[in-house]
Amino acid sequence: MAAKDSVKKAEDKKSISKYFRGVKSEFKKVxxxxxxxxxxxxxxxxxxxxxxxxxxxxxxxxxxxxxxxxxx
Incomplete structure (x- = not known):
């Protein structure tokens, strides 16, 4: 059970960082x-x-x- 929680937290951190990288790349296009x-x-x-x-x-x-x- 604890392993699933840690995997989910790692995925959340990856998705958040991916989101902000996408935002940064879009701001460069403005x-x-x-x-x-x-x-x-x-x-x-x-x-x-x-x-x-x-x-x-x-x-x-x-x-x-x-x-x-x-x-x-």
């Missing part, structure tokens, strides 16, 4: 963006968020105006 690309993408996201917030605020004002007309 093409990381340049600093300029990260800056550009960040600015695009910030501008898009601001525009969406403004659009939502305008829509909210229109709905509130319509509701005031309807309900007084």
């Amino acid at each position: 093409v990381w963006p340049t600093k300029k690309q990260v800056l550009n993408y960040t600015l695009i996201v910030i501008v898009a968020c601001i525009l969406f917030a403004l659009l939502l605020a305008v829509f909210d004002k229109i709905v509130m105006f319509a509701l005031k007309l309807i309900y007084g």
Whole structure:
């Protein structure tokens, strides 16, 4: 019984190390963006968020105006 447990632990250690070796090899394949690309993408996201917030605020004002007309 103890022999089976030790074999299983050894297999677990091998599978864990195999997993991390696979992760390491996959990270080597990743093409990381340049600093300029990260800056550009960040600015695009910030501008898009601001525009969406403004659009939502305008829509909210229109709905509130319509509701005031309807309900007084």
